[in-house]
Amino acid sequence: MSIKLKLSKKVREAKELSLPLLALESTIIAHGMPYPKNLEFATEAESICESLGVVPATIAILGGEICVGLESFELEKISNSKKIQKVSSRELGLATSLGWDGATTVSSTMRIARNNNIEVFSTGGIGGVHQQADQTFDISQDILALSQVSMLVVSSGAKSVLDLAKTLELLETFGVSVVGYKTNSFPSFYSRSSGLGKINRVDSHKEIVEVFINNQLLELPCSTLVSNPVPVEDEIPPTKIDSIIKKALIALKKNQITGKAVTPFLLDAILKETKGKSLETNISLALNNVKLGAEIAKELNTKRKRPGSRFQ
Ligand code: PSU
Numbered sequence: 471m472s473i474k475l476k477l478s479k480k481v482r483e484a485k486e487l488s489l490p491l492l493a494l495e496s497t498i499i500a501h502g503m504p505y506p507k508n509l510e511f512a513t514e515a516e517s518i519c520e521s522l523g524v525v526p527a528t529i530a531i532l533g534g535e536i537c538v539g540l541e542s543f544e545l546e547k548i549s550n551s552k553k554i555q556k557v558s559s560r561e562l563g564l565a566t567s568l569g570w571d572g573a574t575t576v577s578s579t580m581r582i583a584r585n586n587n588i589e590v591f592s593t594g595g596i597g598g599v600h601q602q603a604d605q606t607f608d609i610s611q612d613i614l615a616l617s618q619v620s621m622l623v624v625s626s627g628a629k630s631v632l633d634l635a636k637t638l639e640l641l642e643t644f645g646v647s648v649v650g651y652k653t654n655s656f657p658s659f660y661s662r663s664s665g666l667g668k669i670n671r672v673d674s675h676k677e678i679v680e681v682f683i684n685n686q687l688l689e690l691p692c693s694t695l696v697s698n699p700v701p702v703e704d705e706i707p708p709t710k711i712d713s714i715i716k717k718a719l720i721a722l723k724k725n726q727i728t729g730k731a732v733t734p735f736l737l738d739a740i741l742k743e744t745k746g747k748s749l750e751t752n753i754s755l756a757l758n759n760v761k762l763g764a765e766i767a768k769e770l771n772t773k774r775k776r777p778g779s780r781f782q
């Protein structure tokens with residue numbers, strides 16, 4: 471018995487030639503954005519990587535087969551099919567044994583990337599502690615994966631549909647190494663700053679890679695979470711987004727949405743309420759994270775290849 475695994479031609483070549491690779495998740499495509507904008511986003515993300523000399527490895531499950539790197543018809547399928555399941559870590563065994571078509575979340579993308587020796591991953595926002603988690607106990611598996619998988623993860627913080635203060639506390643409890651790229655403030659996805667507790671600032675790709683490598687040398691199991699704020703020109707200020715998020719949370723309760731449907735429901739409600747502006751912001755920050763992730767992947771790749779490196 472073995473797991474069915476397919477590497478795209480480009481990913482295979484990258485491995486043979488030791489080229490830098492960047493992992494990308496597919497839930498953001500299948501469940502985080504509507505068609506056809508999601509496909510445009512996914513295609514643009516891949517071309518940003520390629521223009522920087524980095525090979526994109528978008529991860530998904532098709533017919534129970536784990537795919538690392540998608541061909542364009544596969545990206546189209548993930549973007550457009552209504553039958554794609556949302557697969558987090560705990561569903562990986564199910565999805566691969568029962569032949570599912572599935573989009574991978576942050577937690578499952580990290581596990582698969584790690585299994586395939588891909589060390590850098592860019593996403594939009596991580597999952598975290600949901601509002602009213604004291605009653606619902608709804609906390610994303612992303613936090614657990616971040617505490618257990620050694621990886622460089624680039625995101626724009628977490629969005630304020632979550633309880634950001636509790637999310638930050640839990641990241642601390644679970645020993646996740648959080649750094650802010652050119653900022654001291656944990657970003658809140660749509661806005662550049664959450665106004666919450668200070669995080670440690672790093673100012674270059676080189677510093678980010680050094681923090682990651684030292685975390686590994688110290689044998690810490692956790693990820694290094696790079697928080698990269700949305701570009702200024704695309705930010706939605708907290709004064710504007712907060713009331714919209716409140717409305718979405720009321721609709722969530724009214725419709726009795728729970729479990730893994732919560733995040734996609736909230737994203738869609740916010741998109742409708744902002745008449746598409748939230749989607750533009752989402753795409754902008756996610757592409758910005760792809761760019762930073764690709765630059766970090768290059769830096770890490772160069773460092774690993776240097777003679778005398780323990781990580782050759
Ligand atoms: N945040 C976004 N867009 C998304 C997600 C998070 O802005 O699409 C997705 C990611 O795949 C993340 C998942 O891993 O939602 C978290 O879902 P949950 O809250 O059910 O753990």
Ligand code: MN
Pocket residue numbers: 608609610611729730732
């Ligand atoms: Mn949940």
